[in-house]
Amino acid sequence: MKQLSKKDIVVIGFMLFALFFGAGNLIFPPFLGQEAGSHFWIAITGFVITGVGLPIIAIIAIASVKGGIQAISSRVHPLFGVIFTISLYLMIGPFMGIPRGANVAYEMGVVPFLSSPTSSSLTIFSIFFFILVYLLSLNPSKLVDRIGVILTPFLLGAIAFIGIGGLINLESSTLNEVSDKYAQSPFFTGFMEGYLTMDTIGALAFGIVIITAIKSKGVNDQTSIVQITAKAGIVAGIGLVTVYVVIGLIGVNMTSIQTFENGGQILTSAAQQFYGAPGVVLLGLTVGVACFTTCVGLVTACSQYFVTLWPRLSYKQTAFMLTIISGLIANIGLNEIISLSIPMLTVIYPLTIVLIVLTFLHKWFKGSPIVYITTLTSTGIISMYDGLKEAGLGKAVPLLQHLPLYSSGLGWWLPAVIGGLIGWTISTLIDAKR
Structure with missing residues (x-):
């Protein structure tokens, strides 16, 4: 049984981290910190269990069964397996996940720098955004190197820069007012908030990307694939937990200045206070990269699945169609996408x-x-x-x-x-x- 080097496992773990880490993962922990206050550590523990632990378990489950999520769901009934898997991929892909990622990148990475945002500005952004998504997803075998080696270090570095600035410049404060839901049950409320990352559902799609990446390294034995997936999941999990704790503490400590309506406002205000306009630019780039890597991963995963379902379609054709559909739906706006x-x-x-x-x-x-x-x-x-x-x-x-x-x-x-x-x-x- 062939095993990968520690470096290869870390790179795959970095790719998995980037695929999981979208804008929602940046927004929820700071708001949890603000709401939980002195109960932060209990609440973040619950959040980590569902926001990190469950997705990693899901990715291991997918790796342990040949055929991925369709093979698992077909244990109920073959027809259910096909319908459930198609529904899942459409929902986390072109119908919801990908358009939502593009919209969040636009709202936090572009809108702050526009004097008067319009629907046409969203359209222009969508065109350029999805062209880049399509180009990067054209060669799945290089996805590990492109995301794991290039984009993830930038993402981690930017978050560390903002996070360290917050921890240094803000006084530690866990005595702020605690919201009712966190006062009554901080652990369970944090546990429920972890669902909002939607990473557990995403893991079912990203599983095929991870397995493809591992096989491209010459590993085909099922046991080895599961072991490598578990190790890469631990690497991604350590990264996610670290980021959640750091930006969550920013949410706790920013309440010494004022309270905010959402996590995006907390991070934007923190970046503005610590680094001025360059900090806001850095945050916008960070959110943009986080959304971009997730969208690339979703286009890749969905394309790989639909090609196995309909072999007459080529991977490039499928990726192109998914990108076009995602771009069109992205233009209906973030609020409408979320409500639907x-x-x-x-x-x-x-x-x-x-x-x-x-x-x-x-x-x-x-x-x-x-x-x-x-x-x-x-x-x-x-x-x-x-x-x-x-x-x-x-x-x-x-x-x-x-x-x-x-x-x-x-x-x-x-x-x-x-x-x-x-x-x-x-x-x-x-x-x-x-």
Whole structure:
């Protein structure tokens, strides 16, 4: 079994870090810091578990199963596997993830320097942005070197520059007022905030990119791929945790100056205070690079998947079509994209988490399709209802209010457990009769 050098693993880990690290990852930790105050360390621990731990577990799960997320979801039913995987790739790719990344890059990297932003300025930015995304995604085999060696060091350096400036120039302050949700349950609230990064869903798409990168280094043994993926995940995880803690502390300490409406304002104000206009430029570049690398990774991952699904399409043709669709949708604006995406995320996120958990429990219940079907069905009933409610198409059902953690958006977990136990019981009885 061929193993990669430590340098190669670090480079792949850097690429994974850059693929995960979009603008949302920059915005949420500072705001958490402001809101959590003296409860920051408890809250950031919860955030790290779901914002870092769960995505890395997801990427390992994908590496451990040949065929990726479609092979995993096909354990429910082959048709479900195709529909679920296509839906997931479309959502985190051209329908939501990629256009959102371009819009955030525009809002934080360009708008601050425009006297009067217009729809035409967004269009012009989108054209140049997506041309660069397309060009960089043309050769997936070089993605490791381009992102892992070139862009990630810049991204880490810029964040370190802003973060160190904040830690040096701001007095440590964890005594500011704590918001109600963090005062009552700082760990669990931080845990829920980690979902907002959407990196767990992204991991299901990036898995194919990581596996392709590892195979391009001459590694084809499944066990070695899983081991290398896990090591690269640790490298990416260390980077993510470090960044989250640093910029989260900036959010805590900036409250000694004033409070802000979102994490973007916190970082912009910090950059302006520490370094003036050059600091704002640096922040804009940092956000732009973070969004850009994520968009490149998503175009690459989606293209690689759809080519396997429809071999008649070439990789370049698929990447071009995805880039065009993403660019068109990007021009409807950030708020509209987010509002349209919430119902879809509400439906697909619980199903994704349950599939990942079942992947690691697969051997325990002998891979019984019945367990997959009952668990995903019970989960899907709740998540589908929640999605319809978010879209304004569903009415309140009083009975569901009694589900544990339903008000926090986690009402699906108990039905998932019950569904799994029912499936396991049925499967066990059938095996006993045989």
